[in-house]
Amino acid sequence: MVLVYAESPKGQFKKSALEAVTYGKMVADAMGTSCTALVIGNAENAGQLGKYGASKVVQANGAFENFDSQVFATVIANAAKEMGAGVVIVNHSSSGKSLLGRLAVKLDAGSVSGVNSLPTVDGGFKVKKNVFSGKAIAEFEIKTAVKVLSLMGNSFPPAESGADVAVESMDANAPAAKITVKAVQTVDGTVPLPEAELVVSAGRGMKGPENWGIIDELANVVGATTACSRPVADIGWRPHHEHVGQTGVAIRPNLYFAIGISGAIQHLAGVNSSKVIVVINKDPEAPFFKAADYGVCADLFDVVPKLTEAFKKFNAAQ
Amino acid sequence: MKLLVCVTQTPETTANISFNADNTEFNTTGVNFIMNPYDEWYALVRALELKETAGGSVTIINVGPTANDTVIRKGLAIGADDAVRINAEPKSSMFVAKQIAEYAKEGNFDMVILGKESIDYNGASVGAMVAEYLDMPFISFGTKMEVAGNTATINRDIEGGEEVVEVATPFVLSAAKGMAEQRIPNMRGIMMAKRKPLNVIEPVAFDDPTAVVSYTLPSAKSAVKMVDPEDMDELVRLLHEEAKII
Numbered sequence: 001m002v003l004v005y006a007e008s009p010k011g012q013f014k015k016s017a018l019e020a021v022t023y024g025k026m027v028a029d030a031m032g033t034s035c036t037a038l039v040i041g042n043a044e045n046a047g048q049l050g051k052y053g054a055s056k057v058v059q060a061n062g063a064f065e066n067f068d069s070q071v072f073a074t075v076i077a078n079a080a081k082e083m084g085a086g087v088v089i090v091n092h093s094s095s096g097k098s099l100l101g102r103l104a105v106k107l108d109a110g111s112v113s114g115v116n117s118l119p120t121v122d123g124g125f126k127v128k129k130n131v132f133s134g135k136a137i138a139e140f141e142i143k144t145a146v147k148v149l150s151l152m153g154n155s156f157p158p159a160e161s162g163a164d165v166a167v168e169s170m171d172a173n174a175p176a177a178k179i180t181v182k183a184v185q186t187v188d189g190t191v192p193l194p195e196a197e198l199v200v201s202a203g204r205g206m207k208g209p210e211n212w213g214i215i216d217e218l219a220n221v222v223g224a225t226t227a228c229s230r231p232v233a234d235i236g237w238r239p240h241h242e243h244v245g246q247t248g249v250a251i252r253p254n255l256y257f258a259i260g261i262s263g264a265i266q267h268l269a270g271v272n273s274s275k276v277i278v279v280i281n282k283d284p285e286a287p288f289f290k291a292a293d294y295g296v297c298a299d300l301f302d303v304v305p306k307l308t309e310a311f312k313k314f315n316a317a318q
Numbered sequence: 319m320k321l322l323v324c325v326t327q328t329p330e331t332t333a334n335i336s337f338n339a340d341n342t343e344f345n346t347t348g349v350n351f352i353m354n355p356y357d358e359w360y361a362l363v364r365a366l367e368l369k370e371t372a373g374g375s376v377t378i379i380n381v382g383p384t385a386n387d388t389v390i391r392k393g394l395a396i397g398a399d400d401a402v403r404i405n406a407e408p409k410s411s412m413f414v415a416k417q418i419a420e421y422a423k424e425g426n427f428d429m430v431i432l433g434k435e436s437i438d439y440n441g442a443s444v445g446a447m448v449a450e451y452l453d454m455p456f457i458s459f460g461t462k463m464e465v466a467g468n469t470a471t472i473n474r475d476i477e478g479g480e481e482v483v484e485v486a487t488p489f490v491l492s493a494a495k496g497m498a499e500q501r502i503p504n505m506r507g508i509m510m511a512k513r514k515p516l517n518v519i520e521p522v523a524f525d526d527p528t529a530v531v532s533y534t535l536p537s538a539k540s541a542v543k544m545v546d547p548e549d550m551d552e553l554v555r556l557l558h559e560e561a562k563i564i
């Protein structure tokens with residue numbers, strides 16, 4: 001059986017949770033078994049996970065407002081043992097990453113983090129992930145009876161394959177949390193970078209923070225999340241959480257606009273898994289053009305407002 | 319404060335990535351190795367800052383072969399007091415975590431600090447595994463940490479924002495950008511590093527639960543399609559009709 005932990009921060013499933021269940025169902029099919037979704041704490045309409053392929057949804061009730069990997073991993077591992085799960089899947093998210101390692105130890109399981117393809121199961125359980133910051137792909141074999149995987153976001157779009165199911169509840173038996181959450185600050189309204197499908201990113205070609213208005217406007221019209229290159233975050237033109245690249249956030253959106261960014265190898269390492277890359281740069285020799293699908297060689301201060309206008313027209317026509 | 323900092327060695331960020339003929343091994347010929355930036359810039363430097371304000375010691379631990387000593391010595395040159403190398407080829411994150419935990423459980427460390435991930439296998443797995451082996455809390459992606467007595471207040475990155483958490487020692491922390499500023503070792507540090515202890519310990523027996531069976535390079539991008547800067551409607555059309563992305 002494949003057990004998927006479906007994250008429900010603030011009682012809501014995000015797209016990533018539906019991706020994990022969709023993926024869990026595909027893994028279960030490949031193995032000729034079924035997929036069960038585990039929900040910890042509050043979640044609005046947990047039964048909807050049935051639509052994405054869970055034949056069973058189990059909810060561990062209790063006070064789980066705050067995330068402590070020790071608490072959550074105990075609940076998941078208990079469920080996995082009780083149900084005899086052969087594969088446990090979590091998201092490759094800020095919480096999922098700290099669950100994966102704990103689950104591996106608790107379940108004596110081999111783990112692969114950040115997987116982005118379906119495993120092959122004939123002649124050993126093998127699964128792929130990007131390594132060397134996207135510069136290569138490695139196929140791992142997991143040799144233990146139980147396997148733990150974390151799923152890279154934006155790799156498998158949520159797909160409906162069934163109907164809502166009844167939710168069973170389970171005794172959580174959770175230990176007390178040792179971490180106290182004092183405050184949470186999230187930017188509301190915009191999709192966080194690791195989950196964003198559309199990203200507008202800008203670099204040192206912007207000349208100064210006062211010029212970011214055209215970037216914000218483009219992002220707004222496209223419905224994209226903003227990002228930036230490292231020097232721009234380092235000088236304080238933009239907040240650190242926008243820094244993408246090898247030493248920043250690694251992202252894989254469907255569409256990545258790189259505006260006034262040269263395309264240094266360390267920058268590319270964090271964005272080269274994007275499905276489509278559009279580069280706007282006035283230097284025809286900018287290395288980023290080699291990694292781009294579409295390029296515009298011109299002054300960004302001319303082109304970006306024009307692109308925004310074109311998107312407005314497009315949106316109005318849709 | 320007794321602090322243990324885990325450091326790993328990774329190919330330099332500009333390294334050309336290639337594999338041997340049957341694509342089963344990373345080709346290290348001509349590759350420069352560096353200390354994993356997250357371990358060096360954030361985990362190690364924050365540990366040194368804590369020692370400077372609160373006293374104590376900073377020990378570096380690495381699981382790896384003799385060749386890793388250069389990177390370990392650099393950590394000593396930046397300011398760590400001593401180092402331990404577990405003499406084994408690191409082939410899986412769980413093997414590494416097991417070795418670190420075996421050493422750490424005897425050492426009475428207040429904190430075990432490591433970088434948020436290594437830039438080669440990008441696993442972000444070892445920290446949670448060490449924490450689990452040691453039955454300690456784990457705070458991942460810390461960007462800031464204040465310590466008062468045995469309580470730490472840590473800001474950590476979460477999707478689209480941050481969380482401020484409080485935790486008592488001992489714990490395991492993974493450090494991300496913001497936690498500290500990179501330090502360049504000076505001449506005195508480099509000289510002193512040569513005399514600091516680097517203890518080599520043999521590993522405990524542990525079977526790797528995973529193994530890499532093959533590597534591939536991503537398929538090459540097709541050539542870029544250049545769009546007339548005067549015709550942004552065309553770019554939008556291409557994204558819609560050709561790329562089908564909007």
Ligand SMILES: Cc1cc2nc3c(=O)[nH]c(=O)nc-3n(C[C@H](O)[C@H](O)[C@H](O)COP(=O)(O)OP(=O)(O)OC[C@H]3O[C@@H](n4cnc5c(N)ncnc54)[C@H](O)[C@@H]3O)c2cc1C
Pocket residue numbers: 202203204205206228229230231232243244245246247248259260261262263264265266267270280281282283286298299300301331355
């Ligand atoms: C260990 C290490 C790790 C690193 N990690 C990262 C990382 O994670 N992420 C990252 O981004 N970088 C990283 N870097 C830095 C990286 O090497 C580059 O220095 C950085 O990405 C360059 O940022 P940039 O493209 O914004 O600036 P620049 O390289 O200065 O490029 C600016 C670009 O803007 C263009 N431009 C200027 N004016 C205009 C205009 N008016 N219109 C159109 N185009 C214009 C220029 O032609 C140029 O191509 C790292 C470096 C090291 C050594």
